[in-house]
Amino acid sequence: MKTAFTVLCSLAILTAVGTGTAFADAGVDPVAAENVRTEFDFEQGHFIYDVEFAAKGTEYGYWIQASDGSVVKKKIELIGAGGSKTGITAAITQKDARKIALQDAGLTEAEVSISSEKLDTENGVAVYEVDFVKGNVKYEYDINATTGAVYSKSS
Template structure:
């Protein structure tokens, strides 16, 4: 009889310890974590695009990393998995494509040799004539819309966007972000698509339309 009582006591104590362990390991879940982030940002899920939710450890704590766009603002939150505490919050205003300028260093300015203003004007006129003749037989190119520098590219912004989205069935323009960049003197469209917990990064040659890079990462 005594053995039976002792066994029962151990069983009950073990159950209590297991219950404590379950409480300590409580996880709010990714749906609750993203809703906390939406509420903090003052947005609803139908206003959000490019949503990424991932689970990670930070300083020994399990956290949910919530990233999304709303309008032209990017939001990044770290939410404690244990109790939903917001550990960090960051926002970044993104420019629309029309306002994005290529990251290129300006061409170095060379000092003209001393001479009369008339000689300098003559040299400039000859240079303009040579450039005009050199481009007479080239195919017309499409300017990038909204770019104050009037950069000429054979592949337009819209064509590059369509080519990228065609690789991700179901993705829409709101899921894509793209910039015009200069790499080794070559214009490229660089950007990413975030759709259904997968991020697709790409680079497109702005003069040929060829994909120079395409990668995928699922969260």
């Protein structure tokens, strides 16, 4: 009985870690999340937590690596009027997009202040909009959410 309780407690803690990673990556306060579903699964050679939730007109789906809490895959869909989905999906994470933009600018995260990050579309292409400031210079990047390529940039 004690072993079963320990296993259940361990699974609950690990599930919370997986869900917490998804909330953090999405920038969603867990209190604002609705329809939260977490499932432990084995996909494409990985033990993962399959996490799904909705918040602020957006549905999120994540695969979180069970061993280290990293994001394996994510899908984000904006929900339009009447509950229709716009179909924005991302193959890279918001954190990856930030790294790509900073590397392109020749800067590090410690040198800048991130002012905005969000997933959006530009001319039908899913992009992460990453805006940051260093000194009196504002950088604006659109990073292709599928390929990770710099879609557009300005400073």
